[in-house]
Every structure is written in C-alpha cells, then in structure tokens.
Amino acid sequence: MDLIGAAVGIVGGAHVERDVRIGDTSGLLGVAPVLARPASAREVSELVAWAYAHDVAILPVGGCSGYSGGVVPAFDGPGLAISLERLNRVRSLEPLLWRMEVEAGVRTATVQRLARENGLYFPPDPGAPEQSQIGGNLATNAGGPHTFKYGVTSRWVTGVEAVIAPGELVRFGGPLRKDVAGYDLRGLLIGSEGTLGIITAAWLALTPAPPRTIPVLAGYGSIAAGVEAVEAALASGVVPATLEYLEGRCLQLAPPPFLAVVPRFLVICEAESDTERGALLEALGEGAFSCEPGELWRWRGGVSLAARAALGEKLSEDIVVPLDRLGEAIEAVLEIGARHRLETTSWGHAGDGNLHATFMYDPADGAASERVQAAALELFELARELGGSVSGEHGLGLLKAGQLLGQWSVAAVSAHEQVKRALDPKGLFNPGKKVPRPAA
C-alpha cells in the first residue's frame, strides 16, 4: 500500500490532502506531498507506525504561528504532514484542582479563556492565541511577556501524551504536581520541536488568577537610561508580572496612545497589587505612570504588525543574553542593522534578557533580503559572544538550523545528537529542524 492509501485507510479520504503548502510567520514555505488530519491520538500513532515502518518522514503541524519555520516541510524523500487540528478536545477541566487536560490541537486562546472563566490563569502568552495550538506551544516551549514572573510553558505542563518511534502512544507524567520517578522525558519532549515525537495531549497546571493587573510604564531618553530602569525594577523587591521594553524606532512606527511624545525607550511592568504598583512607580522613576491593561496590550499587540507594515516584511529574531549584557545587546542590534543598511529596531522581554531584534525590508528587494540574512547571522554570533542563546522562544526550526554549535560545545552538541538518535533512530521526525550543527 502507498502512503496515500495508508493515510486514507487510517483517517478517511475526507481528511487526507495532497501537495499542501505550509508556511509560518518566518515567511518560509514548503509543500507536503501528503497531509493527514487524524481525529485522535490513536490515529496519530497508526499514521506514525505506518510511516516509521516505511521510512516516510513525519511533520507535525499545529497552528502555523511559529517564527522559525519549524512547521515548514523540508523533506528530502517521502514525507507525511500530520495536522493536529482535529485533536481539539478538552479532555478534562477541574478548576478546584487547578488542572486541565487538553489535546494538542486546542487553541491557546481556548485554554486561556477556560482558565479565566473559572477564576484561574494559564500564564504562557506567546501571541497569536487564536491561531496557535497548545501542542505547538509545547513543541517550542513557548514564552511571552508573563514568562518573566510565571515561567515558560514547560513549567505549566505536568504531563504529556505523545507518539514516539516507532509509533508508540506513551505518557510521561500526568495530573501530578510532582514526579521524579523517571527521567524528565516530559521536559525533553517539550521544546523538541516535533523532532523526538508528536505531542498529542497535555496535562496543564493552572493557578488562581491575580485579582488585578496594573501596567506601570515609563519612557526614557536613551537606551542606557531605560536599561537602568529595568535594573531598578529588579531591585524594587517586587517580581513584576512583566518586564518589557520597546526601542524607539518601533515606538515611532506604532506610537503609544498613552504618551504625548514618543520616547527613545519604553519600559512596561505589570503590578498585581497597589503595593506592587507603588514600588514599581518608584523604581521606574520620574514620569512613570499606570494605564488600563486592555488599552496597553491591544496597542502592544499591534507593534509587530506595524514593524512588518513599515517596508512590507520583517525578520524578528529572539536572541537571549545574560541580564548584565542587555543594554550592550540592544545597542549592538542597531549597529548590526546600520552596517547592513537596514531599518532596525527591537523590543522584548527585558527582564528575561530576551530581545526581538527586528530588521525591516521590502520583500521585492532581493538585495535587501540578502542583507537581512547576513544581519541575522551576525545577530546569532552576537548572542553567542555575549554568552547568550540564539533563541529564547522561537526555537531553531528551519531558520536557525545549525546555529546551536558555538553556543554549545562540540561535546554538548554530540549529546544532543545522541538523544535524537536514541529516540528517533531513523531520523524521520521533522527532518531538517532543530539541527544543532551545520551540515558537513
């Protein structure tokens, strides 16, 4: 039997397509020869078992809102894309026990809304919540502004159900708040970008919703003054729910409605009580103020779109640096952009040292596109030089394939490769993605 026949046999003809174009926010695009839409974890395991037995590569497909091309087909042989969209059941929701079990295709916004409707909170907020699926959030170990206080996705996942080679449906963890009996294979699958298996469901931990969220903001005349304010917030004794920054160029493109003059640098904290609000107002110094969270986050959600709209396209990367190198990194991003004659800005999760370095360009201008690629390579080099990471949120995907070497030593990269070989001996799960070193 051929791949199409096998897929139709497992999920039905209505849920199999040929030659499907798949892309994400990175702008990368590819074609999957076959895409299947299973309805259950059992069907996922049947598809994987068939593919693994027949040396067919396997690409898990979520909401396609990623930034690094992790979902873009890059097969160099037969390949099967498996969309998780029909695995969209909330298997359980137990507000009194602060927990929820959801299938991989449930939208991030649904998880957040169900939590909120029950007085609870699911903190990871990687953006595009109506499009992104929780399975993709786990695959990339997604972050977001509230990661600063609450931690990344992995912290809120107590167990995963996954299909691993050669087609086994397994569970690591469950509705348990603690578990050290086995190796943390739950945590190993989270952030593995579909290269070690396909996550089909997750047990999520929730937490009581903070009674209030109060943004505390301030603008500054220089990057140095802004970074000093970030450090003052760290010294305030408060753990702000967010500790974000935006550099001047993106503020010009998307002027904050609550400021008369566009500053060179903006810092955004979030307090959860009046006491915290007072401490953060003091830390951010003269000119600090509060505003409505709704207004703030609506505007903030549009910044990325404004940067894209400026010249038609942009590349936003997500390097991380140790906190003491934050100011240096923000300045260096602008210098890299200037050297490559690119409109450049950055914003991001200041408290986590996580910069969304952004180069804007006209997609019809081939030379500019090439300069963006060259600038991105310098950006990754910068992250490594500063003792940081080439990715805080997006993962390596296809875009950053090969970029782990240098950040990790040869011996560390070898361990990465050994783990991949151990769990995926045929190398069929999401080929071309999260590849740690450049092809020889």
Add this chain to the structure above:
Amino acid sequence: MDLIGAAVGIVGGAHVERDVRIGDTSGLLGVAPVLARPASAREVSELVAWAYAHDVAILPVGGCSGYSGGVVPAFDGPGLAISLERLNRVRSLEPLLWRMEVEAGVRTATVQRLARENGLYFPPDPGAPEQSQIGGNLATNAGGPHTFKYGVTSRWVTGVEAVIAPGELVRFGGPLRKDVAGYDLRGLLIGSEGTLGIITAAWLALTPAPPRTIPVLAGYGSIAAGVEAVEAALASGVVPATLEYLEGRCLQLAPPPFLAVVPRFLVICEAESDTERGALLEALGEGAFSCEPGELWRWRGGVSLAARAALGEKLSEDIVVPLDRLGEAIEAVLEIGARHRLETTSWGHAGDGNLHATFMYDPADGAASERVQAAALELFELARELGGSVSGEHGLGLLKAGQLLGQWSVAAVSAHEQVKRALDPKGLFNPGKKVPRPAA
C-alpha cells in the same frame, strides 16, 4: 596504571581513600573500593575520562542526605566514588541580577543563606540543608514544603555544568532566564540521579524574598475534614507558599507546642501578606490560627526524628497522587500499615499530593523489617493504582530500582532506557540506580 594510581595522579594521595562505607538516610549502606575527592570540575572530568576508558563504574557522592540510596555503592565490578565536597566554591553571586553560580559541593544552607543575606530567596527546601549539597539537590530534583508555590529545584536552575561520557566537561544553559535553542538537556540531567553524568556546577535563579511569611494552621477531627480544608485552601484564590498536612499518629509522637489538644489531622499553610492570611484563615475554617514561623518550622523539622525515635527506625516514602485522590491515599497508607502490623503515619506536601508515608519499626526485629519492605511494595502499587508516582522527591535510587514499570508503560520505559544508553553507552554512571524495570 591501576585505579588507585590514576586517582592519586589526578587528585593527589591526600584525597584518595580505599574501602569507604557510604550510606544515606534510607539505612542502606555499601562500600566503595576507591573514593576520590577532586578539587575542580577539570579533575572530575579527568577521573571520569580515566574510569570510562577503563570500564570502571562511577558513583557521584554528595551530602548523603538522600532517602533512596542513590549514593550507596552498588558496583558489580570495579568502581570509583567521586565526592564533590571540595567543589565548594560560589563562583559568582549577583544579587541585582537575581543569580548565582555555585559548584556542586556547596551546601544547600549556604545557597539559602547567601540569597537571604542579599534580600533574595532560593525556594527549594528539601531538608537537612546543612548536610545536603546543591549538586545532590539537582541530581534528585529536590522539592520541599515551598515547592507548592515556588516549584521544584529544576525551576530555579538556568544552567548546569556536568561531566558526561566519556569524560567531557559540558554546559547546558547558563546565566540565562530563557533558552530554547537546544533540547532541554539541563532538565534531563536534573533528576537523573547521577546516572547520565556528574553535575559539577549550576547557575541558579533567585527571586526577591517575600517580605513576610505567616503560618496559618488548623487541626481537624478526621482525615476527611482535613482534606476538605486542603481543598478549601485551593479555592481561596490564594497560592499559599506551603500547603502541608500531618496525620494524627506523628502529631502524637511530636505534639505541636501551639495546640492544647493533638488533632487527628493538621493543615499548615503559609501566607505572605495580611490579605493572604485573612483568606487562608477563612478557608481553613473555625479554629484556624497563625503562629510564629520560627517556632512552627523548628517543631516541624523534628517530626521526622520523633517518628524515627518511636521504635528506633522508620521508612519514609514519598509517593504522589492526583490531588483528588489525596484523602483516599492517606487512608490507604494507614490500612497498608495495619495489614502489616506496623506503626504507621504520614505527613507531607498536601497541595502537591505528595505523601511521606512512614512505617516505624525496631531495626533489631528482622520480621518487622521484612513487613516494612512488603508494606513499601504495596505503597508503590497504591501510587500506581491511583494514577500517581512512586516518587515525588526522593527519586528511585537503589531502594525503588525497578519500580517505574507499571507507572510508565513498556514503551515509555524503553524510551527511558534508550536515553540512558545514548548518554552512557557503557552503563558506568551510578550503576544499579534509577533502573526503571526489574532485572529480568
């Protein structure tokens, strides 16, 4: 050259011993033919490189305060114990950046004290802080009462330095608050009980110390009423810093100084503000009260000793169950003990569903010791039946070797074994420990 000669060549004659007895709190004991005390991560890597090349098994030794025999020699061939006690440097402490880099042999109490002296907080508090070393805390992914609000050790570790096969000194992560570039091999090493490599140093994240901690307690006349109070605390809207329980028998052995009558069940929460205190007092109901944290935790620290003193010895296990099975599990532990004619009690981290089920016995009574072993096996079976885990804090070690199968499926256990083989192809790191399935 022989093992002794090699060890002396690397660490010097003054730091090598023969035939060293090593035990921990489990009561298990073994003899290491050779024990070396390296002074640096470099020396650890040289020892491991020699041992790995010569098929000598390697046992990392920390503070020996574990509960599962993870540190007890179980070689069935040549073996080298490597004590991390001389790796005791605090490599950096940067309070303004909420971070610290420490070597594996630094005492847990030192980490906690240095944080506290700088207005910060390192939340994991697994007990025996003056004896236990941070490397051991990482090896077991240690917990403690404050895990309920703050999470287990892994959450507070942003990077590890480790020696992996065949003697490579590597780093996964670093002083970075976020990093998703590679697989989470940091998290894989944490909790691996020295079976995948030896952790030599860690980058720790710290957080501002809560301004106050206010215990809120209440006694109850039955297990059911107490478990209901635990659920009420979860519904209070507050995340208590701790949510602990103690069952009546241990309260009789160590009567709480702040209660006139010993209750059947005690619940201990910790508030961090007056608002939280009010909400928790209301949740715990009539008779709930506050007391001094110093007095409370001093008394609480003595409970385990009192249980040991009752008959001379005890076995304390650390099963975990889903929160909705907590009451059932506490009752079942008493039933298992009664069936085996053992003095039985439990206490633990109620909010995490983590029970320290405790069987007391006279160590000179061989029949009683056997009944304890039989009761422990039933306890593990109970954890699995209730959808829980055989370990929330202590790990499998030697004591629970083989107990993962059943909790994990055969396919999941196979993945565990594949990861072990990938990173330790010769099977030399801490043999006999964290073995997922019974020997064939």
